[in-house]
Amino acid sequence: MAIPCFYLPELECDGVRVDLPETESAHALQSRRLKSGARINLINGRGLTGQAEIIKTTKRLVTVQVESVTSHVRSEPGLTIAVAMPKGDRQKVMVDMLTQLGVTTIIPLVSRYSVTNVKEAQIKKLQRLVIEACKQSQNPWFTEIAHPSSIAAVLDQAAAAYYANQGGDSISEYKNIEGPVTVLIGPEGGFSESEVDEFEKNEIASISVGQHILRTETAAIALASVFMSNDDG
Template sequence: AKVMRAQPGDQVELFDGSGFQFAATVSEVTRHSVNLRIQSREQVSREANRRVTIAVSLPKGDRQKWLVEKLCEVGVTTIIPLKTERSVAQPTDKALTRLRRCVIEASKQCGRNTLMEIESPQSLGELIEQTNHEVVRFIAHPYSSEDTAASNSDITAINTNGSVIAAIGPEGGFSE
């Protein structure tokens, strides 16, 4: 209430993280709480019509938070932290909890009412095994040849399919 300078009678918009948003009116402000009166509830989809999953080897420190914020802002559906031989950071449960809080902050900032998911860390092998074959899959590799780069048929598949997954390796690249 202090940060927003909320007063009784002010209109606020809330979201629950699963696609519902609520129009509410501030009814009471006390030192430690704010009471709201819900005026309406509606399901509003602000998500793209395809699921985009990014499997990424997380960078160190504050760059993790920045990465999560930006992926959330551009509409990524799910992040899967990758465990790789050259990973510079291995996410702990505590770090993943902190990153999930960043998702909430970024969602508020960009007006997204469905929260991006952060899954448990996986190896690239586990990711490939668990990925449905109908999903369009990409691996970002700095030394890929032109004949292995995304083709027009890959781009068409993205447009017709509902899901895309991209794997992005660590700073030192994927090992063989």
Template sequence: MSLPVHAVPSLDGAATGSVVEVAGDEAHHAVAVRRLRVGERVVLTDGAGRSVTGAVTTTGKRVFTVEVAEVADVPAPEPELVVVQALPKGDRGELAVEVLTEVGVARIVPWAAARSVAVWKGERAVKSQAKWAGTAREAAKQSRRSWFPEVSPLATTADVSALAGAADLAVVLHEDASEPLAAVEVPPHGRIVVVVGPEGGLTDEEVASFLAAGARSVRLGAEVLRTSTAGVAACAVLLARTPRWR
């Protein structure tokens, strides 16, 4: 069984034999909830590619320390996957973020699509983005990732078009598309952008904007998936044809 992973703000200067302190909510959950004990081996990561493995040397109410036994610097996975996720209703946004993180997405971009039922404005936008980011952080630890995904601020359709235009490959999931995603040639490096529409579907104007930017309209299959699961299915199709999953 793989070791539990805990996130720390920085691992700069961490080396074999050094001691790293973990404090705050992360430590409280490990010690008080998960019952972390001295001598237990854990992994600490900064979420930016560096991880250390070592044994717990001390524990406190909101703190514990680890003596570093191994240091690993993991390069960012390629190709980089970016998913533009139209805002779903209810708690389906957190579900989408969780499964996208588990499958290895590097960046999740919440998008205010024309037919999105959910609305992020003002204070709610800030809180909702923070909630998605927290979900991504916890899912990254659970899936033992060294690189944590970024959750971007809410994007407009113009923002998404610009993102698609700068990608090495951009695909828009559309149930009426004639080209299957499985037939698209996938670059082994660079950035891949996947655009997932809302439950109500994409508008003609949105599709036209993305295609004009260089994106390709594709379908997954005969079934119509929910917006909260379509992204992870598309990423799995793409990843299966890259060195990341071979």
């Protein structure tokens, strides 16, 4: 049985006693029903993991003794997924899986055929989903949920960029790319002609993950799984 993992933003060094945040304490007490003496893992979302023991519980708080802390280098290449966000549960599934894969940043992409507009309150909910996904996968690095951006703004900030297109080059041709990468993924209606023209004007290559038309979240997860496997050699 896997040791449960909890988010401790203050995690910095070993040999200290600290209270888990109230939301994390509630999870430990009510959902996991943990008691004094239980061993847990910790993450801070910025590359640190820890091992700890619960030494005290109250109705609302869990106090732990941090026994060891380990620093982790972020997986390379850094990957940004700029995606026209799908609706509802499909959006949640996508963010959860991209976080587990280790994607650096998710940018809600503003496209002509976008089906949903991401608001500030929604970004906060997605950030909480990132925390839960990292706890489940014990990924020490949080995925950043950026504010919505236009295609032009994304391309302006990207070191190297590609856009998803059914008729594009095979994704296998880009398995060994080095350095940070940004992949732009449109809605299921695809990118508009003017948006494709913008990619071509900026000499942005198109890539494909197969012969079938994929749902937005499927394309994002498939592309991320290929790019994030580059550090395995």
